[in-house]
Amino acid sequence: MDCRSEEDAFVFATQLAMAAVFPAALKTAVELDLFELIKKSGSGAAVSARELAAQLPASANPDAHVMLDRILRLLTSYSVLNSSPRNLPGGGGGVDLVYSLAPVCKYLTKNEDGVSVSPFLMLIQDQVLQKSW
Template sequence: MDNKPDEEACLFAMHLTTSSVLPMILKTAIELDLLELIKKTGAKATASAAELAAQLPRNNPDGADIIDRILRLMVAHSVLVCGLKLLPDGGFFARNEDGLSVGTPCLKIQDGAWMEPW
């Protein structure tokens, strides 16, 4: 029997618990029951930060932003996975039927000639 995947998972878990910021985020996520809320959505279901924040007992106007940051950090450390869910209209960064999107001004603003002076 090959225990290598179990050993690697255990080593990864130990790495996660001995780092600095991630354990604090995990503690917060556990205290808020975020992982339980995500689990309740089901294996193939999706949940946005706003949807999760709405299920928390406290109403915090910045709740969705804070939950989003927590989730992004956990995704960055492979605790969770993240996927792209397009909006019904294809999203703001995809071109519409007129060929326009928010992507064009983003490219202009991030252009080297604009950013270098900063």
């Protein structure tokens, strides 16, 4: 096995080992209504994890934005969200990532009739169904 093939095999093995992480992150995003919160910010809006955390009911956790940012970065790596850097206010040179909806979020957020595939996702990811496997 050459070096590149070995590296590819390692990456693939890692992806398989972590296969449960993405659905859990997606389910958490739906449970927290993150896609709807981003959508409510306006068409093409981009929001930071800190801005989203401030809109959550349990935002008293001072580290909520850090935990959200991890979930959002994972969703970005699967092209569920888009991310881009934004300079922090104050001119100190700091940068924050902001997130916007990728095209797939059209189906993960409610349409004009209030319909999305999110309830189906929640059904498939339900603990009872998962334990049956």
